[in-house]
Amino acid sequence: MKRLMKLLVLSSLVAIVLTTGCNEKQKQEPAASLPQPAKAPTVVVVPEDVRRKWKAVQIAVSDKHQNQRQVYTLKVGSELKLPGSNLTLRVENFLPHFVMEGTTLTSQSNELVNPAAQIVIREDAKEIYKGWLFSLYPTTHAFQHPFYGFTLVDYLTSS
Incomplete structure (x- = not known):
């Protein structure tokens, strides 16, 4: 009889825990679907003296399958x-x-302290990447493409 009573009490406790767990989930679901606060967009500000001085960059494009690297100059x-x-x-x-x-x-000065180029890569006219290449930190935020790698290697002034 004691054994039956223990089993009945244990079964009741399990039922209460399961019922409470389901109710907690139901209470949490609507909260998870609430809209998240909007992330403030970043703004790129290129100082006029920087815009006047720097006209082009050189980007190395590595073909991962053919082990070839070609440097392109882009204004x-x-x-x-x-x-x-x-x-x-x-x-x-x-x-x-x-x-x-x-x-x-932005750029804090016109000196080559932390050179970076903002690039856009499109594949079949569809934008697949918009971000930055850093010459001093080539792996920071590096774009991963299955066939090509991109590296900022040089910068050209207008003179």
């Missing part, structure tokens, strides 16, 4: 269709002293 604001591929590379901005101040990306 800031220009675009290049990579030969033998369906990729297009565009240089949006160049910042010689890249810094992030809150949500603003």
Whole structure:
């Protein structure tokens, strides 16, 4: 009889725990579907003296399958269709002293302290990457493509 009573009490406890667990899940589900606060967009500010001085960058494109590397010179604001591929590379901005101040990306000076180029890569006209290449930190935020690698290798002034 004691054994039956223990079994009955244990069964009741298990039922209570299971019922409470289901209710907790149901209470949590609506909270998870609440909209999240919007992330503030970043803004790129290129100082006028930087815009006047720096006109182009050189980007090395590595073909991972053929173990070949080709360096292309692209003017800031220009675009290049990579030969033998369906990729297009565009240089949006160049910042010689890249810094992030809150949500603003800018250049703290015109000196080559932390050179970075903002690029856009399109595959069959579809944007697959928009981000930065850092010459001093080539693996930071590096874009991963199955066939190609991209590295910022040099920067050219207008003179």
